[in-house]
Amino acid sequence: MYLSKDEEAILEGSRGEAAAIAMKLLVTIGDIFDAQRLIPVKSAQVSGISYKTIGEEGLEFIEEFARKGATVNVYTTINPAGMDIENWREMSVPEDFARKQERIVSALQKMGAKPTCTCTPYLLPERPRFGDHIAWAESSAVIYANSIIGARTNREGGPTALASAIIGKTPLYGYHLEENRAATMRVRVKANLENELDFSLLGYFIGKNVPDKIPLIELEKSNLNEVNLKALGAGMATSGSQGLYHIKGFTPECKQRVFDIGERIVVERSNLSDIKESLSEQCSPEFICIGCPHCSIDEMEYISNIAVKGRFKKRLIIYTSRHVWSIAKKRGYLDKIINAGGRVVRDTCMVVSPIEEVGIDEVVTNSTKAAHYLSSLSRVKTVLKTLGEALEYARNGS
């Protein structure tokens, strides 16, 4: 890979030991993928923040990296942590876990990363623009940025995203190159998608059946709002390895060109029902967990409108970013949800917090991603319902 004089110097240590390691990491990844050179990125989103996910080894690394003087060179945001950083005691998070979690976030802040603690950096005011090169980890954010915004990022991991944050660059390969962004198969959807769960199921179905293709999705009339698109991508990136999809007549790159592809699959309602069944178990959960990916302000508004109808009989937990949390507080949504007995938790989610340790073993959710990871990572039983159904379940107690 070609390196400029500056980049060579960083590799030799001109910006200190941490930057040299970060540069070495990027060069090695570039070598694997035959990248010609490094390109600047506008932002980085670092994953692997929760102590539950990265454990002692991740904590050791991040702290040592901070001690060696690592500092970020671009706008850098971070994934959810394992707890609400301010209100962890209310979540009954064990003290030892909390202390270690605080050390991880503070080491990253010392490097200059923003403690956004969300998987939805595209909902922040600093959202990327069409054509921007970025280095994002967190598969659901990657697929949203590529597909809906038309920004360009590979599916980074925690260490590579952190290296890009420090250097401000990424190797030029994969989704950064125009020729790798074209659709490679057609997905004709013959079901009418009515809500976010339908979109989440469709995403999961596509990822599971064509895990490494870039789909061009052809939909019948559907409500392509932010909430539904968030669910579609998160589902797809959970069961598949793709970081990009197109929707005919809608997504930005689809409007710019025509894709010439023959291969095609058809999706019917029964395919979606099968996925729903495979991710649901027979149980009557006491807990309803919403917010995978983190709830947007529109979802907070919807939930608050249901909350004013009466108290929740079951235990409702809403996960969101501290950014959306503060807007929801200002607009009064938060009080409405809390007054009805719901809880709103920032900075974390049902997947990366120690949910079993706090006694949650059965959950209703509206996210295929949450259902997938709750059952595989945490051995929690799940039931999939739409947001509307889940809130009714919470209100009626059955």
Place this chain on the structure above:
Amino acid sequence: MEVKLRGRGLVKGIVEGEALVSSQPISFLGGVDPATGIIKERGHELEGCKVTGKVLVFPHSKGSTVSSYVLFSMARRGTKPLGIVNTVSDPIVAAGCVLGNIPLLDKLEMDPVKTIITGDYLILDATEGFLIIRRS
């Protein structure tokens, strides 16, 4: 018997030692105990084997990107493998080798997993990009 194979040196360094070969992918997160260097993945063909001080040969890694941090941690605790030889390396193992300063070689002229057997003596030169296999 001695064979020399050319390959792609991804993380530089020269080491020599005994080979430990797995035909299955390895997940360092959850699959290897960083405190002891012993493979603990249930049902893995190398379950119970110690990677410390060996040249570890496997096709590629699998699982979470957190695996990179596990290789770093093994380096700190002195339980890391001497070097790694892959059929084709992936970003997770490559990042781990950078962080743990472990020489890494891949894309040899012959598939290392099929060519090398556990116990072979290996000279791994990831700086020049070659591997020497000695079998007595």
